[in-house]
Amino acid sequence: MNTVLSVENLSTYFKTDKGIAKAVENVSFSLNKGEMLGLIGESGCGKTTVAQSILRLIEYPGKVVSGRVLLNGKDLIKASEKVLSSLRWKEISVIPQSAMNALNPIFTIGDQIMESILLHENVSKREALQRTKTLLELVGIDGERWKSYPHEFSGGMKQRVAIAMALACNPKLVISDESTTGLDVLTQAQVIALIKSLQKKMDLSVILISHDLPMVTAICDKIAIMYAGNIVEWASTEDLLKNARHPYSQALLNASPDLGNPEKEVVSIPGSVPNLVNFPDSCRFHTRCPHAFDKCRQETPEFREIKNGHYTACFLEEEGNHG
Amino acid sequence: MDKSTLLKVSNLKKTFIKKSGTFLKRKKTEVYAVNNINFEVNKGEILGIIGESGCGKTSTARMVMRLMKETKGEITFEGVNLCNLKESETNKIRKKMQMIFQDPYDTLNPGMKILDILMEPINAHEKGLTYEEKYQKVIEAIEAIELRPAQDFIHRFPHQLSGGQRQRIAIARAIILKPSFIAADEPTSMLDVSVRAGILNLLLDLRKKMGLTMMFITHDLSTASYMCDRIAVMYQGKIVEIGPTKKIIQHPSHPYTKALVAVVKDLNHFIKNREKLILDGEVDSTKEEKGCPFVARCPHKEAVCHTQVPELEDVDRGHSVSCHCHIELLEKTS
Amino acid sequence: MVNSRWKKYWQVLTSNNIGLFGLILLVIFLLIAILAPILAPFDPTDRVGAPFTKPNGQFLLGTNDVGQDILSELLYGTRISLLIGVIAAFISILLGCLVGIVSGYYGGKVDAFLMRLVDLVLVIPFLPLMILLAAFIGPSFWNIVLVISLISWASPARVIRSQVLTLKTKGYVEAAKSIGTNIKVILARHILPGVIPIALSQFVLAASHSILIEASLSFLGLGDPFTKSWGTILYYAQARGAFLTDAWIWWVLPPGLLITTLVIGFAFTGYSLEEILNPRLRKER
Numbered sequence: 001m002n003t004v005l006s007v008e009n010l011s012t013y014f015k016t017d018k019g020i021a022k023a024v025e026n027v028s029f030s031l032n033k034g035e036m037l038g039l040i041g042e043s044g045c046g047k048t049t050v051a052q053s054i055l056r057l058i059e060y061p062g063k064v065v066s067g068r069v070l071l072n073g074k075d076l077i078k079a080s081e082k083v084l085s086s087l088r089w090k091e092i093s094v095i096p097q098s099a100m101n102a103l104n105p106i107f108t109i110g111d112q113i114m115e116s117i118l119l120h121e122n123v124s125k126r127e128a129l130q131r132t133k134t135l136l137e138l139v140g141i142d143g144e145r146w147k148s149y150p151h152e153f154s155g156g157m158k159q160r161v162a163i164a165m166a167l168a169c170n171p172k173l174v175i176s177d178e179s180t181t182g183l184d185v186l187t188q189a190q191v192i193a194l195i196k197s198l199q200k201k202m203d204l205s206v207i208l209i210s211h212d213l214p215m216v217t218a219i220c221d222k223i224a225i226m227y228a229g230n231i232v233e234w235a236s237t238e239d240l241l242k243n244a245r246h247p248y249s250q251a252l253l254n255a256s257p258d259l260g261n262p263e264k265e266v267v268s269i270p271g272s273v274p275n276l277v278n279f280p281d282s283c284r285f286h287t288r289c290p291h292a293f294d295k296c297r298q299e300t301p302e303f304r305e306i307k308n309g310h311y312t313a314c315f316l317e318e319e320g321n322h323g
Numbered sequence: 324m325d326k327s328t329l330l331k332v333s334n335l336k337k338t339f340i341k342k343s344g345t346f347l348k349r350k351k352t353e354v355y356a357v358n359n360i361n362f363e364v365n366k367g368e369i370l371g372i373i374g375e376s377g378c379g380k381t382s383t384a385r386m387v388m389r390l391m392k393e394t395k396g397e398i399t400f401e402g403v404n405l406c407n408l409k410e411s412e413t414n415k416i417r418k419k420m421q422m423i424f425q426d427p428y429d430t431l432n433p434g435m436k437i438l439d440i441l442m443e444p445i446n447a448h449e450k451g452l453t454y455e456e457k458y459q460k461v462i463e464a465i466e467a468i469e470l471r472p473a474q475d476f477i478h479r480f481p482h483q484l485s486g487g488q489r490q491r492i493a494i495a496r497a498i499i500l501k502p503s504f505i506a507a508d509e510p511t512s513m514l515d516v517s518v519r520a521g522i523l524n525l526l527l528d529l530r531k532k533m534g535l536t537m538m539f540i541t542h543d544l545s546t547a548s549y550m551c552d553r554i555a556v557m558y559q560g561k562i563v564e565i566g567p568t569k570k571i572i573q574h575p576s577h578p579y580t581k582a583l584v585a586v587v588k589d590l591n592h593f594i595k596n597r598e599k600l601i602l603d604g605e606v607d608s609t610k611e612e613k614g615c616p617f618v619a620r621c622p623h624k625e626a627v628c629h630t631q632v633p634e635l636e637d638v639d640r641g642h643s644v645s646c647h648c649h650i651e652l653l654e655k656t657s
Numbered sequence: 658m659v660n661s662r663w664k665k666y667w668q669v670l671t672s673n674n675i676g677l678f679g680l681i682l683l684v685i686f687l688l689i690a691i692l693a694p695i696l697a698p699f700d701p702t703d704r705v706g707a708p709f710t711k712p713n714g715q716f717l718l719g720t721n722d723v724g725q726d727i728l729s730e731l732l733y734g735t736r737i738s739l740l741i742g743v744i745a746a747f748i749s750i751l752l753g754c755l756v757g758i759v760s761g762y763y764g765g766k767v768d769a770f771l772m773r774l775v776d777l778v779l780v781i782p783f784l785p786l787m788i789l790l791a792a793f794i795g796p797s798f799w800n801i802v803l804v805i806s807l808i809s810w811a812s813p814a815r816v817i818r819s820q821v822l823t824l825k826t827k828g829y830v831e832a833a834k835s836i837g838t839n840i841k842v843i844l845a846r847h848i849l850p851g852v853i854p855i856a857l858s859q860f861v862l863a864a865s866h867s868i869l870i871e872a873s874l875s876f877l878g879l880g881d882p883f884t885k886s887w888g889t890i891l892y893y894a895q896a897r898g899a900f901l902t903d904a905w906i907w908w909v910l911p912p913g914l915l916i917t918t919l920v921i922g923f924a925f926t927g928y929s930l931e932e933i934l935n936p937r938l939r940k941e942r
């Protein structure tokens with residue numbers, strides 16, 4: 001198998017006044033070469049924390065308390081700062097949530113992309129500029145615009161620049177953290193289309209973090225659904241759409257209207273997300289789950305494979321009495 | 324005016340003045356937020372207004388609700404032209420038209436209890452009631468928005484409620500006076516997916532029970548198609564297409580609507596046929612365009628598109644499009 | 658509603674050492690002012706000893722040029738200094754609130770006019786103006802209050818205006834408007850509760866200012882000669898040459914220290930109040 005990234009039992013906790021918040025608990029998944037994984041969840045479910053943990057960007061009061069993150073066999077959690085900085089950009093890079101924050105307003109975009117190339121690779125300035133132009137062309141921006149400042153671009157174009165920057169050192173793995181949120185529907189679709197085509201062209205592995213289920217199901221090969229710090233289900237997109245096993249996944253699929261199916265009745269999930277501080281041993285979804293029984297309130301279900309490549313964490317599977 | 328028309332907006336315009344240049348050579352450019360739009364909302368229907376951010380949909384709602392003054396145009400509600408009313412008369416008519424805002428975290432005063440928040444509309448319009456009658460109305464409103472038991476909620480502060488519950492309280496505040504018209508400005512866009520559906524269904528339910536007429540503003544086509552009887556698509560301050568939801572979704576005629584429907588219906592199809600659907604382009608709303616506002620991003624543009632502004636024309640009963648190429652386009656698609 | 662909010666302010670105020678210290682100082686001064694007749698060994702207007710007596714067991718801080726007990730004068734002076742400071746600050750905050758709210762809420766030309774007025778008051782060199790005013794309308798308790806209020810309403814007006822501007826854009830204010838609530842009710846229910854805490858901290862700071870101004874005016878001989886404040890005591894000390902003799906230690910230093918301490922008390926309370934109202938300054942805890 002061509003596994004690029006493998007996350008095993010990752011847990012990240014945050015210290016708060018009121019106790020330990022288990023923001024990410026026992027998360028496992030892996031990503032093959034050239035694969036696109038959608039990491040889906042509502043706000044506050046811990047999907048960004050997962051990304052930050054993978055990149056070792058968690059800072060006090062947060063801490064990765066256990067687990068391994070293997071990038072091509074190297075454990076990033078144990079790696080030294082030096083090894084990490086050699087891996088960032090060249091092996092693994094991020095398209096950030098908001099391009100405004102990623103781009104420095106007082107430098108031209110060309111300078112910023114060149115800087116990241118020069119910092120990580122031993123190339124001449126001229127070569128770096130040449131590559132910058134190629135990168136801009138790649139994301140659909142005229143290469144001669146490298147002299148422009150960020151404010152001269154619209155939101156969608158800035159996001160393209162951010163993508164070009166993430167690809168500057170030919171990484172193998174790109175994490176896109178809600179990189180299209182806040183853009184208009186059409187611009188968003190265009191940026192997503194760009195990411196998809198680049199992924200195919202460069203044989204990239206991509207983790208697409210998003211809260212937009214229809215978008216992710218359209219373009220990702222595999223999907224991992226997060227709820228309150230756990231991955232509750234991880235499967236190929238096809239499996240998930242046809243045969244979602246976890247009650248939360250099922251509810252999520254029924255929660256948003258579908259243009260292709262006007263008769264569909266949307267259903268909301270009752271209740272609200274539990275407070276993760278000092279969360280007791282139990283299934284985290286039990287407070288809102290229509291199928292919850294005693295065991296769900298007392299024990300944490302194990303995240304396990306129920307079918308080839310289809311993982312879920314739900315007691316209904318163990319009991320074999322899934323509706 | 325048709326008997327069943329509740330709200331009629333005609334030739335509504337809103338411009339902002341942008342000042343530039345030096346002190347001596349002051350240049351004033353007019354920026355159109357809303358540019359000459361016309362639509363009607365019939366009794367009992369939900370009209371969706373969709374468009375991207377900055378297209379003027381919120382400005383339209385704010386003008387209808389008299390929170391913003393129009394530059395030009397007429398807004399007729401139940402036969403009364405709202406634009407000529409005095410402040411006190413406007414306040415009276417507000418009893419019949421209420422608004423639900425986008426951000427439930429911002430629209431409830433954090434220092435007031437739910438009871439006081441819901442008392443506010445009653446105190447403004449039905450001062451004569453006794454405290455018990457007012458209290459009863461509040462309880463009824465909270466029960467109508469499905470927060471039960473109501474007594475548990477009235478003494479809480481907004482920060483003790485979840486986002487979805489807050490939006491429900493905002494809805495309760497809007498319906499407590501039993502208005503005939505409600506403008507909802509992206510009421511679900513700040514909420515999590517799992518509670519969105521609840522708010523949408525609640526609004527549909529309330530419409531059935533109270534016979535509400537609604538203007539539903541959103542940027543999400545699938546939400547609009549779930550909620551609305553008719554949809555108006557706005558682009559750059561103009562309505563580019565308006566018609567029954569079914570027709571808009573199944574036979575979109577304006578290139579912008581087409582691209583929008585393609586994205587939401589089947590993203591993969593959109594990705595494959597991107598060039599045919601929409602061009603990459605930057606939109607500068609301050610530039611005075613002579614032609615069609617969509618021309619920079621339109622894949623079908625003709626010479627006339629650059630020079631002449633298209634008018635909204637009826638293509639099929641109640642389905643209107645503002646595009647020079649729509650007849651040819653219709654032929655191509657059918 | 659109000660209860661829990663004030664409770665929170667109280668907690669933050671008292672959890673902050675500086676604020677607590679300031680508050681304790683203020684309480685001490687308030688007690689001195691109220692209990693002056695009990696605390697003071699003599700009536701400050703009575704000639705109880707020989708003029709220019711040095712401190713001894715009977716007159717702890719000696720006597721002045723006409724034989725009045727300085728300690729008693731100081732204790733009674735607390736009343737005047739505190740009263741002038743608080744009344745002047747109150748009037749200037751009232752004026753500031755009015756101008757700030759009107760200017761912020763109505764905006765437009767009213768706002769432009771009022772803010773230029775504020776600018777005007779702020780740029781006038783205040784000491785010469787005050788001396789002129791005080792000299793012109795004559796020294797009396799109420800004239801001093803008037804003079805101080807007239808020049809110190811401008812800066813609170815500006816702070817309150819900016820607070821009103823932020824409150825005005827809040828969703829709940831717009832929602833109240835769309836409901837049809839009339840302007841008076843919106844101002845009273847939505848704007849004012851947000852303004853009062855700011856006004857309070859401004860009040861405390863203005864009070865410390867007013868006390869200083871009063872002291873300087875009185876020191877220059879423009880104070881009310883019949884109600885002796887700390888500034889007036891300093892004026893007489895200076896006029897009778899206390900600065901040139903040993904007498905400065907018991908005649909000049911004590912009123913000076915009292916003024917400083919009271920101002921510090923107000924300033925510390927004011928700063929920590931500001932911290933409460935501006936959560937960005939609040940320490941993470």
